[in-house]
Amino acid sequence: MDISQLVQPERVHRRIYNDPEIFEQELDKIFSVAWIYVGHASQVSKSGDFFCTNIARQPVVMTRHDDGTIKVLFNRCGHRGAQVLSSETGHAETFRCCYHGWEYATDGTLLAVPQPRGYEESKVRPGDPDYGMASVPRVAEYRGFVFASLSHAGASLQEYLGPIASSIDDMVDRAPDGEIEVAGGIARHLYHGNWKLVFENLCDGLHPNCVHQSSIEAAQQQDDAVYSDGAGEIGVRQMRQNGAPWEFWEDQVGSWAYPFGHSYLGDYHDDAKLVAARNDPSFDDYFKAMEVAKGKERTQEILGVTRWNTNIYPTISFMSQFRQLRVIRPVSVDKTEVLGFCFRLKGAPEKMFHDTVRFANITNAVASPVLTDDLETYARIRRGLTTDGNDWVAMARGLGRDKEGADGGWCAENGLSELHIRNMFAAWSGYMAA
Amino acid sequence: MAQQSEPEIRDIERFLFDEAQMLDDRRFDDWLTLFTENGWYWVPITPDQDNPFDTVSIIYDDRKLLETRVRRLNNVNIHAESPPPRTSRIVSNVVMRDFDATSLKIKVSSKFQLVEFRGDTQRLFAGSMLHTIKMDGTGIVIEGKRVNLVNADGMLEGITTLL
Numbered sequence: 204m205d206i207s208q209l210v211q212p213e214r215v216h217r218r219i220y221n222d223p224e225i226f227e228q229e230l231d232k233i234f235s236v237a238w239i240y241v242g243h244a245s246q247v248s249k250s251g252d253f254f255c256t257n258i259a260r261q262p263v264v265m266t267r268h269d270d271g272t273i274k275v276l277f278n279r280c281g282h283r284g285a286q287v288l289s290s291e292t293g294h295a296e297t298f299r300c301c302y303h304g305w306e307y308a309t310d311g312t313l314l315a316v317p318q319p320r321g322y323e324e325s326k327v328r329p330g331d332p333d334y335g336m337a338s339v340p341r342v343a344e345y346r347g348f349v350f351a352s353l354s355h356a357g358a359s360l361q362e363y364l365g366p367i368a369s370s371i372d373d374m375v376d377r378a379p380d381g382e383i384e385v386a387g388g389i390a391r392h393l394y395h396g397n398w399k400l401v402f403e404n405l406c407d408g409l410h411p412n413c414v415h416q417s418s419i420e421a422a423q424q425q426d427d428a429v430y431s432d433g434a435g436e437i438g439v440r441q442m443r444q445n446g447a448p449w450e451f452w453e454d455q456v457g458s459w460a461y462p463f464g465h466s467y468l469g470d471y472h473d474d475a476k477l478v479a480a481r482n483d484p485s486f487d488d489y490f491k492a493m494e495v496a497k498g499k500e501r502t503q504e505i506l507g508v509t510r511w512n513t514n515i516y517p518t519i520s521f522m523s524q525f526r527q528l529r530v531i532r533p534v535s536v537d538k539t540e541v542l543g544f545c546f547r548l549k550g551a552p553e554k555m556f557h558d559t560v561r562f563a564n565i566t567n568a569v570a571s572p573v574l575t576d577d578l579e580t581y582a583r584i585r586r587g588l589t590t591d592g593n594d595w596v597a598m599a600r601g602l603g604r605d606k607e608g609a610d611g612g613w614c615a616e617n618g619l620s621e622l623h624i625r626n627m628f629a630a631w632s633g634y635m636a637a
Numbered sequence: 638m639a640q641q642s643e644p645e646i647r648d649i650e651r652f653l654f655d656e657a658q659m660l661d662d663r664r665f666d667d668w669l670t671l672f673t674e675n676g677w678y679w680v681p682i683t684p685d686q687d688n689p690f691d692t693v694s695i696i697y698d699d700r701k702l703l704e705t706r707v708r709r710l711n712n713v714n715i716h717a718e719s720p721p722p723r724t725s726r727i728v729s730n731v732v733m734r735d736f737d738a739t740s741l742k743i744k745v746s747s748k749f750q751l752v753e754f755r756g757d758t759q760r761l762f763a764g765s766m767l768h769t770i771k772m773d774g775t776g777i778v779i780e781g782k783r784v785n786l787v788n789a790d791g792m793l794e795g796i797t798t799l800l
Contacts, residue, residue: 583716
């Protein structure tokens with residue numbers, strides 16, 4: 204099969220979404236090569252803290268070592284190969300395998316082997332790197348966002364992120380104390396569809412008015428006078444915003460794309476209760492905290508950045524306005540896990556974080572009135588692409604109207620463009636051809 | 638004010654069975670009327686979740702959001718329910734706790750199993766419920782309903798069915 208034939212300028216072959224062989228190649232050529240987001244440094248704030256996830260379906264653990272550095276280890280005993288850590292998060296002074304009790308330091312160094320007699324003639328010794336929990340080849344961090352790569356060679360994290368690092372800046376700079384932390388649990392779900400669909404959808408400005416029609420109309424018809432504990436306010440307003448007219452997306456919302464498949468969508472919100480930059484009094488305590496920490500001018504500059512979802516290909520999508528991060532983990536060609544995390548802005552009023560949680564409930568929860576219609580759409584794409592009627596999936600909207608920027612990226616004609624999809628497939632083709 | 642004695646367990650059970658039947662019958666508007674004006678509906682993300690404010694939930698709806706959720710379920714353009722799911726639920730192990738003879742509030746714990754069928758997929762949900770209910774002059778109303786799924790923190794697929 205010639206992979207290069209599967210991607211054309213305005214469409215891609217359906218096998219990219221439903222061929223298990225191509226999926227296996229993606230694990231080898233994309234997920235085992237690219238910088239993969241592992242977690243946030245705040246998830247392992249103390250030495251001995253750990254967080255388990257996977258890279259290219261391989262179990263790994265992010266740990267904080269005694270010397271304060273963050274390690275990413277393959278979660279596998281150096282002895283007989285059992286997974287060493289079985290809970291997703293936790294804290295341990297040392298890691299001990301359940302099988303024969305081999306014990307590891309938090310950087311994976313083999314510390315002790317019970318009953319060491321019998322190993323005299325072998326190379327098994329505490330400290331021997333062949334028998335430790337191996338480190339993934341490369342680990343790097345940008346402002347608390349920890350990435351790892353299973354490849355020894357390749358672009359540095361800085362080169363890989365390039366201008367899209369400014370979206371991470373946008374998230375972190377909004378904290379009056381200059382730091383953010385993961386908090387509030389994990390909203391997780393599984394969908395029946397290829398992993399690429401969620402990235403394509405999250406910067407797709409055209410879909411909300413169709414896909415989310417039921418929640419948009421329900422929210423538009425909601426009586427505002429009904430007010431119980433206030434928890435529903437953010438959610439109802441967000442659902443209404445999804446109904447912004449297409450003209451608004453064309454006139455007000457932009458879309459930008461960068462090398463390595465990264466992109467972001469401009470913010471489409473004009474509800475002052477939802478957007479700090481619009482100076483609603485409900486943000487007064489936050490403005491004060493920001494201005495004390497950063498000064499008035501810098502505060503205006505930070506809050507004036509209006510981005511919606513940023514995709515860092517091929518693992519995360521995040522958004523600063525409501526401090527959300529989604530981690531996308533491919534399971535198989537037609538199964539994908541999504542983990543939603545919330546960030547707390549250190550130094551901001553706790554109300555901001557409660558709003559973050561409320562927003563997550565309405566957008567990332569598995570029973571969300573919004574998300575469930577997206578998941579249904581992915582399932583229908585999966586079924587639709589099994590037909591032989593048409594081999595091609597289009598990404599033509601806005602083609603030929605992208606403008607190259609001074610920063611090496613591209614700016615789409617408007618927020619309804621499919622530039623972000625074309626850009627992801629440009630990166631996809633590069634990875635797969637290597 | 639005269640104090641009232643604890644309600645009969647069979648009246649409470651009857652209320653929970655009627656509620657379950659309403660949901661199986663997709664009489665969502667009727668279900669909504671069971672809740673007080675400040676009623677809440679909560680499906681935590683872990684069975685031991687402490688509160689719905691500093692941790693995400695599978696569902697945490699105050700009255701306003703609950704009205705919107707129900708209105709969406711009644712909207713003909715709800716893709717996730719086209720076709721709509723069919724459900725059958727069993728409610729059992731009903732126990733009354735913490736009856737307050739002055740406020741006439743009572744907490745009721747129960748277990749449930751819910752079979753859902755939609756399209757080509759049948760799913761089983763199970764867990765416990767904690768209803769905070771109040772006896773008012775005309776009957777029983779729900780101040781709050783908490784549903785703990787046994788797999789609340791598992792990798793679930795999209796849920797539109799009210800639990």
